[in-house]
Amino acid sequence: GESVGLHLPTLSVQEGDNSIINCAYSNSASDYFIWYKQESGKGPQFIIDIRSNMDKRQGQRVTVLLNKTVKHLSLQIAATQPGDSAVYFCAENRESGGYNKLIFGAGTRLAVHP
Amino acid sequence: GAVVSQHPSWVICKSGTSVKIECRSLDFQATTMFWYRQFPKQSLMLMATSNEGSKATYEQGVEKDKFLINHASLTLSTLTVTSAHPEDSSFYICSARGIIVNQPQHFGDGTRLSIL
Numbered sequence: 001g002e003s004v005g006l007h008l009p010t011l012s013v014q015e016g017d018n019s020i021i022n023c024a025y026s027n028s029a030s031d032y033f034i035w036y037k038q039e040s041g042k043g044p045q046f047i048i049d050i051r052s053n054m055d056k057r058q059g060q061r062v063t064v065l066l067n068k069t070v071k072h073l074s075l076q077i078a079a080t081q082p083g084d085s086a087v088y089f090c091a092e093n094r095e096s097g098g099y100n101k102l103i104f105g106a107g108t109r110l111a112v113h114p
Numbered sequence: 115g116a117v118v119s120q121h122p123s124w125v126i127c128k129s130g131t132s133v134k135i136e137c138r139s140l141d142f143q144a145t146t147m148f149w150y151r152q153f154p155k156q157s158l159m160l161m162a163t164s165n166e167g168s169k170a171t172y173e174q175g176v177e178k179d180k181f182l183i184n185h186a187s188l189t190l191s192t193l194t195v196t197s198a199h200p201e202d203s204s205f206y207i208c209s210a211r212g213i214i215v216n217q218p219q220h221f222g223d224g225t226r227l228s229i230l
Contacts, residue, residue, distance in 0.1 A: 032216040043120070043221035044158070051216060086137050087155060091217060099171055100215045101148070104157045 012111045019077040021108045023090035024095045028071060032093035035064060035075045044089060045076070070091070077110075085112045116142050118210050120222025129200060135193045135225045137208030144210035147191035148219060150185060152205040162228055164191050198229045 013019050025033070031052040036044035050064045050073075051058045057064050063076040073090050088107050091102040117140040125133055137147055146165050150158040162183050164170040168200055170183035180202075182194040191210075206228055209219035 034218055036221075041224070041226075043118075043209075043223045046218045046220065049218055063227060097171070099163050101160055101163055103160075106157050 009106065010109045010111065013080050015082060015112055015114050017080055018112060019075075019080045019082075019084070021075045021077075021088050021090075021110065023071060023073040023075075023104075023105050025071050025090070025092045027094055027103075028068070029091060030092045030094055033064070033066060033073050034091045034093070035062075036089045036104075037072075038107075040091060040098060041085045047088075053100060062111075068088060080110075080112050081114065082112050085110055116210075118144075118208065118220045118222040120225055122225060123223060124226040124228070126228045126230065127198065130197055131229075132133070133195045133198055133227060134207070135195075135206055135221055135227075137191045137193070137210065139189050139210040139220070142212055143188040143208075144191070145188065145190075145213045146211045147185055147210045148211070149181070149191075149193050150207045150209070152207060152224070158207060161193075162167065163197050181211040200229045203227055203229045 034049040035047040037047050038044045048059045048062050048064050050066050055066050061078045065074045087107045089107045090105045094103050119138045121136045129206055148163055149161045151161050152158050160173050161176045162170045162172045164183050164185040166185050166188050172178045172220040187193040205224050209221045211219045
């Protein structure tokens, strides 16, 4: 099915380091992007979003960067903590048949080691 | 933040049984609700989009007679897996969104369905 692609399926980092999770999207007309965190056995949890009229947005310890020229999205997590260990998905809002829907990337597993 | 409740969290049943999963938005009016399916170590695949008071829109390859969706109110959508078989075993997740399109979908915690 449709998907937004990711460069790294698994990322291992040391506690306290910064993490960068990357994502490529295919539809240049997409105007809204979201990063979600999914812990084992749970539903995705909203982290941060960005609209296409922006190239950077910051939250608490997280930053999302959007490069529309190369259709690339990244999530930066500062001072990564063990509680950040999860699977991270980027999602692209796409209009299809008059409906807006999210297309999810394949996901990146972030493993934080003490 | 917005809360979406999904029930049950897990269900085990015999082949041929129909199973209903509920998705409720607890603190906002969900104009649109979405149903996803997720296999182990895979991403979320959208099954259908449901707007309150109208018929659901199913993604290509999803059988609408197999997966019945009802969105009768602004706070409740249900997914019924009819005559479930082992291949229907999966993690089903719902999400809800308010009236503004470019805002996050808020997800329930999923339902683990196991068909014996």
